[in-house]
Amino acid sequence: METVDDAAVDPGGPAAATEGDGRGTAAPAPRRRARARATASMADVARLAGVSAQTVSRVSNGYPGVTEETRRQVLAAMKELGYRPNSAARALKRGEFRTIGVITFTLSTTGNVRTLEAIANSAAREGYAVTLLPVAVPTQDEVRGAFSRLEELAVDAVIVIMEVHLLDAATVHLPPHVQVVVVDSDAGDRYTVVDTDQHGGTRAAVRHLLGLGHRTVWHLAGPEDSFAAQRRTDAWRAALTEAGRELPPLVRGDWSAESGYRAGLELAAVEDCTAVFAANDQMALGLLRALHEHGRRVPEDVSVVGFDDIPEASSFLPPLTTLHQDFAEVGRLCVQAVLRKMRQEGPERGTTLVPARLVLRQSTAPPPEGGAEGR
Amino acid sequence: METVDDAAVDPGGPAAATEGDGRGTAAPAPRRRARARATASMADVARLAGVSAQTVSRVSNGYPGVTEETRRQVLAAMKELGYRPNSAARALKRGEFRTIGVITFTLSTTGNVRTLEAIANSAAREGYAVTLLPVAVPTQDEVRGAFSRLEELAVDAVIVIMEVHLLDAATVHLPPHVQVVVVDSDAGDRYTVVDTDQHGGTRAAVRHLLGLGHRTVWHLAGPEDSFAAQRRTDAWRAALTEAGRELPPLVRGDWSAESGYRAGLELAAVEDCTAVFAANDQMALGLLRALHEHGRRVPEDVSVVGFDDIPEASSFLPPLTTLHQDFAEVGRLCVQAVLRKMRQEGPERGTTLVPARLVLRQSTAPPPEGGAEGR
DNA sequence: CCCAAGGATGTTTACGCAAACATCCGACCG
DNA sequence: CGGTCGGATGTTTGCGTAAACATCCTTGGG
Known part of the structure; x- marks a missing residue:
């Protein structure tokens, strides 16, 4: 089967003779020259150019020791035959x-x-x-x-x-x-x-929120089995502890906007909660929706910071303050x-760590007066 | 250079002797066995198993004609040497x-x-x-x-x-x-x-909106050089024409949420516009933001339909009615x-076309009373 | 003028695998 | 009991490339 198929494709390969296209033709042609023969080999080029295969190899690899004249001839032959080095053979030979x-x-x-x-x-x-x-x-x-x-x-x-x-x-x-x-x-x-510097990024987010006057920062974490999520959570804890702030209970999501929404339903009910650091932008999106649906305005009532800076983040309602990762x-x-x-x-x-950069948009603001801050 | 490097890597390949790890060691080891020798070959396995290379090949490829006994021996040898078929050689031989x-x-x-x-x-x-x-x-x-x-x-x-x-x-x-x-x-x-059935999907979107009572449907198109965008636009035109509706001017974006936002600024100013079909969800997201910022409620004042059904679409404000593509x-x-x-x-x-499915969420509704519909 | 040096080119070989063919052996048939 | 068949296994060969080595020719110096 494959013999015939390939022969039909053969555009006039140097060695193989074309043999009609009948599928059933009992082709006496050399079977071995199946697929591989759809393309010309170094030997074919060498023959056409009237040089040795080695010279073709030299030209092909840009090695020195070939006359300009010879090189031109070889290149011409390559072009005529549509020669392409066979990467399998090359890999076999080179070991890479x-x-x-x-x-x-x-x-x-x-x-x-x-x-x-x-x-x-x-x-x-x-x-x-x-x-x-x-x-x-x-x-x-x-x-x-x-x-x-x-x-x-x-x-x-x-x-x-x-x-x-x-x-x-x-x-x-x-x-x-x-x-x-x-x-x-x-x-x-x-x-x-x-990796991205999860720790530094998170710290920047937490500090930003604390700097705005929030008493503490809640955290909408990613799934437990993710190292990135884990490190963001750890860093969040560390930053709060370091600043001597209270550590709110952890709320966990799974990266998805949907999980952010579910978590947001909980958080929206917490009067106390004025600032949330979401472990990624998608969850922040869900969070925004939940807060919105429950009449908690962002950023007036609740500030939200995300992580990733996905392209859409600037089009969220409101545009999301988030940590830009330089992927x-x-x-x-x-x-x-x-x-x-x-x-x-x-x-x-x-x-090796690549720093994350805090991108300020419109989802963060000082906490509401008489809110958590005043306590 | 590479000789030494590779020799240092050799974990004790079947044939080669380990020789310390000193980089400078003037290794008398066979140079040819460079990188490739980090892994055992069929011949090595054959030797260890006391069979021919061909038999190893047969086992390796699951060919018949090998005694269970022999097969086990070969497999054991393979395991011992950590044999992995060399894909380059295999590709070279097989031509694929x-x-x-x-x-x-x-x-x-x-x-x-x-x-x-x-x-x-x-x-x-x-x-x-x-x-x-x-x-x-x-x-x-x-x-x-x-x-x-x-x-x-x-x-x-x-x-x-x-x-x-x-x-x-x-x-x-x-x-x-x-x-x-x-x-x-x-x-x-x-x-x-x-491809996805852009035409059918678009038609479903337009019909859905018209079915809700909208007089016509505006279109936030994707970039001109995209075939998908072009087909969605064509289908939108066709569906409207077919229904005998007025064809509003085309608004064009570039797939990004940001461009959707910009386009949305225009559309928000158009009193007439009660229904928009956005060529993708990201642009719909930007559109939602623009409409929101300009006090046009979705879906009460304006209905929006997207295309793609990205995972986040269900978390938009409001959750987006869109066309699900079965990627x-x-x-x-x-x-x-x-x-x-x-x-x-x-x-x-x-x-071959894969149908798109209209996913109804909360971004579409009948047009406002006395709105475009009543005219 | 002859030979050495060195550049250009050709020849040989091996990379690892698997198809094709060859061989060997036991079992089964007449 | 000889022959034959078929399954298990071995041997040969070539896939396309490039390293190593061989050869040829030109050039220049003694």
């Missing part, structure tokens, strides 16, 4: 694929997506391709499965965008030469980690780190 | 990479991301990996560049998520056996296209289509 694998749980969070995009762009700039490995469910088994698939995959390095405690037992089978960089993790002692930079650093590790130029482990 | 390339412009639109995710998941299920090719700027040159990189890349097929008029001249250099499927295009006559299905069909094309089982071209 110039590809980075990215394992990510979900693409439904802005952060993951933006980071992925930045990684892809940075990688492309370095001449690397990015292979995506989605993990359907964030279980150990699934992660291990992804790694397992990755092992057979053509990658030189791996970047993991995920809560890392799922990683621990999973990496063991990775080929030793594959380097790993992790986003969103506290495993800086075992891997190279690049592009995170992605860029990930690629740099992993390439450095591959070249054995960088450190084996350690954490 | 089991990888699908995805070219996409930006990952900043929900649709692209969700589609990509679905593609990755479907591909994984079929045993295919997905290589991501971001195009920084949507120019012909950039697209051509992406295709060009793709040619040297290890992919068997390509899925393009992009406005297709940038494609036309760009595909010419693609290796003939690489199949292409396009999302969001009207080039069904040249490619296989999978997962689109992605799945893309993968199916491209695999079918590869296997020459499917049609060479043609368009």
